[in-house]
Amino acid sequence: MESTSLYLLQKCISTNIWLIVVLLFANVPGIYPAPQSDELKDEVLNAIEKGIDFYHSLNRNGGYVYFYSADMQKRWGEELADENTVEVQPPGTPEVGLTFLKAYNTTGKQKYLSYALETGYALVAGQNKYGGWDHTITFNENIRNTIVSFDDNQTQRSVEFLIALDRAVNDSLINSTVEKALNLMLESQLENGGWPHYYPQQGNYHDFATFNDGSINDCIDVMISAYKYYKSKDYLESIKKAGRFLQISQIAPPQSGWAQQYNEYLQPAWARSFEPPAVSPRVTLRNINSLLDMYLVTGNEDLLEPIPDAFRWVKSVQLSNGKFPRFVELYTNQPVYYDRGRIRVNSVDELSLERRMIYGYEQDLSVELDSISSKYEAVKKLGRKNYVKNFANNKLKIAQKHRLSADRIREILYTQDSNGRWLTKDTVYRDKNPDERWKGEFVKEDRISGFIFNQNVNDLCDYLIMSNFKN
DSSP states (O other): OOOOOHHHHHHHHHHHHHHHHHHHHHTOTTOOOOOOOHHHHHHHHHHHHHHHHHHHTTOBTTBOOSEEETTSOOEESSSBOOTTEEEOSTTSHHHHHHHHHHHHHHHOOHHHHHHHHHHHHHHHHHOOTTSOOOSEEETTOSSOOOOEEOGGGHHHHHHHHHHHHHHHOOOHHHHHHHHHHHHHHHHHSOTTSOOBSEESOOSSGGGSEEOGGGHHHHHHHHHHHHHHHHOOHHHHHHHHHHHHHHHHHSOOTTSOSEESEEOTTSOBOOOSTTOOSOEEHHHHHHHHHHHHHHHHHHOOGGGGTTHHHHHHHHHHTOOTTSOEESOBOTTTOOBOEEETTTEEESSGGGSOHHHHHHSOSEEOOHHHHHHHHHHHHHHHHHOHHHHHHHTTSHHHHHHHHOOOOHHHHHHHHHHBOTTSOBEEEEEEEEOOOTTSOOOSOEEEEEEEEHHHHHHHHHHHHHHHHHTTOOO
């Protein structure tokens, strides 16, 4: 479920800092980056090409991991990766493929599309017999992974990328892979409308309908994308079924939120020994966002009914330090903290080092809360049709996402080296044997980050779009 890599902790921190800057401008009408000089646009185009060409040189059979050492001798996913292994979880293979596609759609440069197609073929090679993906793809194995993982946006992001690639190329192999994957999405959807953590059934908590890490939310996103592009009623029915699940799994007032996972009786349930049945503010905010997205597709106003109470509950459990608990105890509405072994403690400070450092028992959700609240208010004010019409404009979506100033773009240009790399200096990461409990050891090293690559290239592309660049 929750990634145990320090990378994801750093990702959340860096994303929230940037989003706070974004939020300062989100509600100011008419603020768009002014068109910049052709010289700056040329620099941006050059940086995109240098960055993509370098990152493409790191691929293994079209796939990617999370991190590379500065000398390219070491590769990391969740742990050190060998030469034949690539990562499916973002910011790995499918996320890099989406970045290549974004660059192609923005600039029209055919080379980027060919890179994206190579990445698509890597996922084709890693698709298992059920039609999905596990955490990694290992190319020297004769037997493919036989578990479909919906954890950490692994299978879902792969399908999202392949749908987008299928729109860009006429390739029967890509098309048939998408068809198989979407059939999996329909087949694996539970009778109650959710999706499990793993598929097929494992005989344990992996069979539960799982919201943790956005698993069901990401599945809903896939079905919305599939319906928008392929127009099949089967995908629309899947969206409706998921919407019904969100309605019936909401916990009764006054705790009008959602749990991380539900058993077959629709009860909040234990997953791992530090993941109790409890109400979760972050899950609740993600579910509000999914309800809005499904309403915009289906027009079913019943999907909006759970939202006001859910917002009220989330706001009611904010802690005195401004953060929100990951787990709120059922019935008492108090924050609850569990260590491994179902050992309950009274505060974050009493948790083991491993749990305290990497799991996020208290979370800063202020940006998510403000962003989703603003979206809800905009949907109510504009109405469904006008909201969809307004946000069909790509520029408007980018403007709502963030304000791309010339200073931000110049920062990206300045930090790129002559090889096209964005090198993250003195990255701190955990030195951990996967078979042992982490004891607090850190390693410091310069690394090349897939997250930074994806973020920077996407921002450069968005800048060109906002500057009226025509390819």
